[in-house]
Amino acid sequence: MTALLLSNVCKSFGQVQVLKDINLHVEDGEFVVFVGPSGCGKSTLLRVISGLEEATSGDIEICGTLVNDIPPAKRGIAMVFQSYALYPHLTVRDNMALALKQARMPKDDIAGRVAEASRMLSLEDYLDRRPAELSGGQRQRVAIGRAVVREPDLFLFDEPLSNLDAALRMNTRLEIARLHRQLGASMIYVTHDQVEAMTLADKIVVLRDGRVEQVGSPMEIYNNPANRFVAEFIGSPS
Ligand code: ADP
């Protein structure tokens, strides 16, 4: 089963082409990391997959369904942003529950899912707090919890650790790896950090200037970089 299939995906903003003929597949349960320097199009690619931006051309299939014309909320995906993007006026519980309420899920089911996700992410003691009363690491766990309760077919993470200090970064990275093992879900994770990519990925996709430069396992890319750009970016010995 293929969780995501991108065929000839292009995206332009006005005259500027930001994504150039992207072809890619993510298998069910795979942890795929997109790496590349700032400005190469990583966030744009996630936004196109999620439907927050429309592709200029090309096809996007999620779990076998063509989603080009399907709105973000109905694509079976959940996205976690660098900036957490929590609602400041809502409690942790209500932040996690909101999308489920909007989908008109029965109250008991919502409560069950929020309880389970908050256990998984050690947030049980914080459910009645608002985001301003939490640390950065806790806020990011709430944002992850908000994705988990939706039980998406595909998780998208856009540099989720960038706003955390070094110790919390390590901690949260391990937490995301554990979550992946526990849920067995398909995940795409964007970072410009080589260490995160090497430690988290089943498969790394190296992007450069809107193109896929190389796809492979961390070891394949480290040992056999396709070119000097990849070698220097990943830090392979020359
Ligand atoms: P990354 O996440 O890899 O740092 P982005 O996807 O954010 O890169 O941006 C890739 C390029 O697309 C950049 O040159 C950026 O300025 C441009 N870009 C992104 N979003 C927009 C937009 N809404 N309008 C115009 N240009 C954009």
Ligand code: MG
């Ligand atoms: Mg970005």
